[in-house]
Amino acid sequence: MKHYVLDGRVMTPHFPGLGRYARALAQALPPLLKADEALHVLVTPETAPRPPESLPLRGTPFSLSQQWEVPRTLRALQAEVYHSLYLLMPYRPGVPTVLSVNDLIPLTRPAESTLRARLFFDLSLALALRTARLVVTLSEQTRRDLLARFAYPAERVHVVPLAAEERFRPVATEAILSLREKYALPDRFILYVGSNKPHKNLVGLIRAWSLVQTDALLVIAGAWDPRYPQARVEAALHHLEARVRWLGPVAEADLPALYAAATGFVFPSLYEGFGLPPLEAMACGTPVVCSNAASLPEVVGEAGLLCAAHDPAALAEALQRLLDDAALRASLRERGLARAQQFSWTHTAQLTLELYRQLDL
Numbered sequence: 001m002k003h004y005v006l007d008g009r010v011m012t013p014h015f016p017g018l019g020r021y022a023r024a025l026a027q028a029l030p031p032l033l034k035a036d037e038a039l040h041v042l043v044t045p046e047t048a049p050r051p052p053e054s055l056p057l058r059g060t061p062f063s064l065s066q067q068w069e070v071p072r073t074l075r076a077l078q079a080e081v082y083h084s085l086y087l088l089m090p091y092r093p094g095v096p097t098v099l100s101v102n103d104l105i106p107l108t109r110p111a112e113s114t115l116r117a118r119l120f121f122d123l124s125l126a127l128a129l130r131t132a133r134l135v136v137t138l139s140e141q142t143r144r145d146l147l148a149r150f151a152y153p154a155e156r157v158h159v160v161p162l163a164a165e166e167r168f169r170p171v172a173t174e175a176i177l178s179l180r181e182k183y184a185l186p187d188r189f190i191l192y193v194g195s196n197k198p199h200k201n202l203v204g205l206i207r208a209w210s211l212v213q214t215d216a217l218l219v220i221a222g223a224w225d226p227r228y229p230q231a232r233v234e235a236a237l238h239h240l241e242a243r244v245r246w247l248g249p250v251a252e253a254d255l256p257a258l259y260a261a262a263t264g265f266v267f268p269s270l271y272e273g274f275g276l277p278p279l280e281a282m283a284c285g286t287p288v289v290c291s292n293a294a295s296l297p298e299v300v301g302e303a304g305l306l307c308a309a310h311d312p313a314a315l316a317e318a319l320q321r322l323l324d325d326a327a328l329r330a331s332l333r334e335r336g337l338a339r340a341q342q343f344s345w346t347h348t349a350q351l352t353l354e355l356y357r358q359l360d361l
């Protein structure tokens with residue numbers, strides 16, 4: 001029996017994006033395994049729900065003890081391959097290793113991180129790259145960023161894109177009406193889903209929204225980090241209190257209906273390693289406006305309205321077109337649904353499994 005080990009210890013609230021990546025991969029891989037292959041998923045005691053074949057470990061990715069606890073587990077399993085989704089990992093696992101690198105934001109946008117954070121990220125990633133036999137990036141953009149900054153063989157870096165989960169699909173009218181009632185949302189609104197970290201460019205979004213002539217609401221959903229209050233300050237500066245709704249965190253179960261209820265989805269990010277929210281919105285049939293920065297054109301393609309990331313006026317023009325033109329919205333909806341179907345977790349798992357088998361030769 002060949003034993004593949006996926007490190008799912010990122011399935012905690014501290015890693016919302018990585019956690020979704022790990023859960024989806026842990027679910028998509030098992031149906032593709034051959035009779036002589038088995039998948040084991042490392043988790044922490046706080047992981048819930050746990051995927052099948054979970055192996056609880058005490059050490060988190062931040063603990064020193066993982067440097068001996070994970071290798072000991074790998075030896076006990078006689079594992080053929082270890083896959084880490086995070087750069088904080090055992091740096092001598094004793095097993096051929098696949099490393100996923102999701103983005104290089106501390107290095108590509110250094111002004112948004114402290115010197116200490118940048119040095120820590122740089123050192124940790126360098127150690128992880130020395131450990132890894134193969135590297136997975138989620139986009140060609142991240143692959144280019146990685147190879148530009150680290151001396152790692154290009155032929156060992158493989159692009160494996162993410163996908164929207166199956167639950168992101170067009171939603172019944174009843175569910176949309178229920179969602180609007182639950183969150184007291186109007187019939188017409190533009191939605192943003194994500195954090196308020198500086199690279200998400202919410203300040204640029206607020207400036208753009210101040211230029212849009214509409215009675216629609218801008219709804220901003222996602223956890224709020226108090227370290228970055230600039231977007232709220234900008235909204236107050238433009239007297240937009242009545243035109244912007246700060247929804248805060250939304251239950252995962254409500255996200256498909258929230259996307260589907262929106263008149264359009266906006267994603268003005270300045271940098272993304274992949275950019276999952278626009279793909280989720282398209283999968284739900286919601287027209288998308290987003291920036292043309294980093295990996296986002298790889299995700300959205302020609303299925304959305306792309307505009308310059310640093311130009312609020314261009315973003316405002318795209319949002320105005322979307323709100324004013326019903327035919328355009330219908331066209332973007334159809335193009336978005338078709339584009340989203342080009343990504344699937346089965347395909348992502350197939351590409352990932354091919355790398356496992358490549359190391360196992």
